[in-house]
Amino acid sequence: MLEVNDLHVRYGRVHAVRGVSLKVAAGEIVAVLGANGAGKSSLLKALMGLEPADSGSIKLDGGDITRWPTSRRVRERLVLVPEGRRIVTSLTVHENLLMGAFARKDTRTVDAEIDAIYARFPNLAARRQLPASVLSGGEQQMLAIGRGLLADPKLMMLDEPSLGLSPLLTRTVFALIAELNRQRGLAILLVEQNTHMALELANRAYVLELGSKVMEGAPSDLRDDPSLRDAYLGRAEKRKTVAG
Numbered sequence: 136m137l138e139v140n141d142l143h144v145r146y147g148r149v150h151a152v153r154g155v156s157l158k159v160a161a162g163e164i165v166a167v168l169g170a171n172g173a174g175k176s177s178l179l180k181a182l183m184g185l186e187p188a189d190s191g192s193i194k195l196d197g198g199d200i201t202r203w204p205t206s207r208r209v210r211e212r213l214v215l216v217p218e219g220r221r222i223v224t225s226l227t228v229h230e231n232l233l234m235g236a237f238a239r240k241d242t243r244t245v246d247a248e249i250d251a252i253y254a255r256f257p258n259l260a261a262r263r264q265l266p267a268s269v270l271s272g273g274e275q276q277m278l279a280i281g282r283g284l285l286a287d288p289k290l291m292m293l294d295e296p297s298l299g300l301s302p303l304l305t306r307t308v309f310a311l312i313a314e315l316n317r318q319r320g321l322a323i324l325l326v327e328q329n330t331h332m333a334l335e336l337a338n339r340a341y342v343l344e345l346g347s348k349v350m351e352g353a354p355s356d357l358r359d360d361p362s363l364r365d366a367y368l369g370r371a372e373k374r375k376t377v378a379g
């Protein structure tokens with residue numbers, strides 16, 4: 136479904152993504168792991184067209200979308216739930232959810248899906264008419280995910296959905312992702328620092344370090360590989376050295 140080849144992303148002199156290639160097949164859950172600054176968010180932004188690809192190619196269902204604007208990718212039902220939530224705090228919880236469905240014409244289905252989201256996240260249901268600014272960090276994350284789902288994604292990309300969530304809520308969110316994948320065959324590209332849970336969910340995983348892909352494979356292979364730990368610790372150690 137998604138095929139990324141030798142992708143590079145640069146911010147001026149910062150070379151954030153360095154020749155990353157990856158694939159997501161229909162119905163697959165693929166995890167992208169890596170420490171802070173590894174280039175995970177930059178990769179997702181480039182896939183969404185929010186940052187230009189410096190070179191390399193992005194294909195969706197065989198067609199080259201590398202130079203497509205974000206709006207066109209959205210119409211092809213590529214959805215990103217960004218890091219840091221990005222909900223509209225001046226709108227109500229319900230309006231935020233409706234925003235996700237703005238391009239859809241199947242109003243009945245949308246209503247049923249909104250009900251399902253409220254059933255899943257009672258915190259949101261109880262606050263549906265309140266401005267989203269009153270939500271806690273975890274509730275905002277739920278809202279951002281709910282809004283992404285209402286766009287009826289073909290491929291859903293999630294940037295650290297567990298960030299700021301309690302362990303219980305993290306499990307709820309991951310269970311939801313698994314269920315959507317199972318029931319609707321929704322393909323998922325999951326960026327996570329919660330390596331353990333991501334590897335439990337994913338069919339395959341990639342590990343980025345300093346913008347480069349350093350590992351890929353089945354979760355069972357990666358879990359036992361000491362270099363996965365190094366991809367995190369190595370970086371942390373380097374930081375410590377720089378700091379002092």
Ligand SMILES: Nc1ncnc2c1ncn2[C@@H]1O[C@H](COP(=O)(O)OP(=O)(O)OP(=O)(O)O)[C@@H](O)[C@H]1O
Nearest residue numbers: 146149151169170171172173174175176177178218
């Ligand atoms: N808009 C930007 N301008 C300049 N440099 C940037 C920009 N966005 C990211 N970077 C740099 O690119 C590198 C990769 O950042 P990115 O946000 O992709 O990492 P990440 O893997 O998502 O990290 P985290 O886990 O902390 O979210 C970092 O060194 C970062 O400082």
Ligand SMILES: [Mg+2]
Nearest residue numbers: 175176177218
């Ligand atoms: Mg990030």
